[in-house]
Structure formats: structure tokens, C-alpha cells
Amino acid sequence: MTLLVSVFAALITTAIWYKRQPDNEMKLGVLCWLFWGASLMWLVDAIFEYAEAGAEYFAPALKDMANDLFLGLSVVALAMIIWLIVLLITDPKGVVKGKLLKKKQ
Template structure:
């Protein structure tokens, strides 16, 4: 489930980057790379786990699937938080800088 969650997030963000972020102001490509990196990490984890467990890999317990799903969601949210902090630091439109100068 972690692999699936990260892969879905990576595909969605990549499509948004490809079709909507022509000026690269939002730095969505960076978020896309973070999610693809997470997907690659979970893919390697799945391969190693399959090597260890063989056929048992394909019959996980429902509790394990739920835990993996929550872990995948946590990774996606953490990626969004990192991207948001990076985006606020870069402040491409200068919105944060204008508000701080006003006060």
C-alpha cells in the first residue's frame, strides 16, 4: 500500500506539473521528484520483502495493509510539508515578503 500510495501521488503531481506549471513558479516538479523518489524507495522495499517472504508477500493481513496505507499517507503529507516550506522560503511571487514588510 505504501508503494501504491506514493505512486498515485507521483502520477497525479507529475500530471499537474506537465499540464499546469508552464512557468515553474510553483516548483511542482520538485514535489513530483520527491514523490517519484519515495515510489522508487518503496519499490526497492517491495522487491526485498518479496525475496524474503516469497508468496506470502501477496497475502498481507488487513491490519498490515491499513498500517502501510497510513504510512504511505504520512509520506505524502510529509512531502507536501517539505514542498510548502521550500515554496514559502523561495516565495516566487513575493507575497510573503510584501506582508512582512507591511508589518
């Protein structure tokens, strides 16, 4: 479930990133790299689990599925926090700088 949430997050952010090109003001690439990196790593994890559990891997208990979904959503939230920090620190639109430094006439 965590893998699925991460893959969907990667697909959605990549589609939005592509649509917004060449404008890079929102730094959406950061989110794409985060989600794709995690998705690939969880894919490997899933393959190993499948090799161990077989078809049972695709029929998890409801409790495990809920926990994995909760984890997946938390991962999305964490990734968005990382993205927001990067966005505010790099400040491509100069919004934060504009708030901190007022121009004098």
C-alpha cells in the same frame, strides 16, 4: 501499500506539474522529485520483500495493510509540508515578501 500511495502521489503531481508548465510558480517539481525518489526506493524494498516472502507478499494481513496505508498518507502529508516550506521560503510569486515589506509612496 506505502509504495502504492507514493506511486499514485508521484503520478498525480507529475501530471499536474506537466499541465502547469512552463509556469513554475507553485514549485510542484519539488513534490515530484520527493515522491519519485521515495517510490523508487520503496520499489527496491518491495522487490527484496517479495524475494523473501514470495506470493504471500501480495496478501498482507488487514492490520498490516491499514498500518501501511496510514504510513503512506503520513508520508504524503510530510512531503506536502516539505513542499510548502520550500514554496514559502523561495516565494516565487513574492507573496510572503509582499506581506513583510510594504511599499511606501
